[in-house]
Amino acid sequence: MASVNKVIVLGNLGRDPEIRYMPSGDAIANIAVATSFKSKDRNTGEQKELTEWHRISFFGRLAEIVGQYLKKGSSVYVEGRLQTRKYTDKDGIERYATDIIAENMQMLGGRAGGGDDGAGDHDSGYEQQRPAPRPAPRQASPTPAPASPPQPRQGTGGGAGGSPPNPGPRPGSMHNDFDDDIPFAKSACAMQTIEF
Template sequence: MAGVNKVILLGRLGADPEVRSLPSGSKVTTFSIATSEAYNNRDGQRVEQTEWHRIELWDNLANIAEQYLHKGDSVYVEGKIRTEEYTDKDNIVRKATKIRGTSMTLVGGRSNEGGSESAQAVPSQQSRPAPERTPAPTPEFSSNTGSDDSDDLPF
């Protein structure tokens, strides 16, 4: 039986990304992002709940994250849940849940800069400038002077 393992997160970085280069030449960048939701509890009090997610990006995405992500930045990440087992220094087997990012989009500019900046990275593509966007053509409306029929609509 096939299944789906997909995670979509939009949150803010809690710290600058940590970058490691492996002997194989691969690069891995890890960071945590916080997602929050607010709701009113049964007593009518406003409650905010924050979840922290450990993100892991590899190779090209790791390079982009290293270059552009900083503490406090907003980032949109899509990926898969991965649970890994490891033995800590006291020989206790522990589990860690991470999100292995498969795509990432930088959302807005840094919190200390004005304006908005957006970039997108896809792991299977090389980093390249975003394509120029041309504005949609403005529809032209003309008056129908050749007819006295006021029920004629332009569509």
């Protein structure tokens, strides 16, 4: 049976990132991100804004980037997965905690202002390195391409002077294949994605 473990969080850091290093030298960064939502009080009918805090962990190069560029108040978009861990508290009681393990991160302009390096001037995206590539999706039969108006070809003849064919999207970069449909995606404020 197929299953999905995917989390998307968009919010602001409640404190500066905590950075640690493993004995191997790999970085680990932990952040707390606040998200909010509005709820109506059943008794008074009054709208209240409620805040939820999310613990998010980053590993490797992505953790180093978090430590370098994010700070309290920074606005961030994170994609990841839930992971539950068991630990024993100071009273000897076994407890469970569920954290988000980050796989992708977008730094967004926001309350912190971005600092002197200009990081707040545009969106920057980072993707966590994955240990193994995902298998390609199975295709039962070829599917026809969606109908679109024919595009004029540039140049003449056997394609020697033309541009190379587009190999299509790379695995793990599905968010990059939508710029053709969105007219403003190529503006100066478009999201920049960096993959490792």
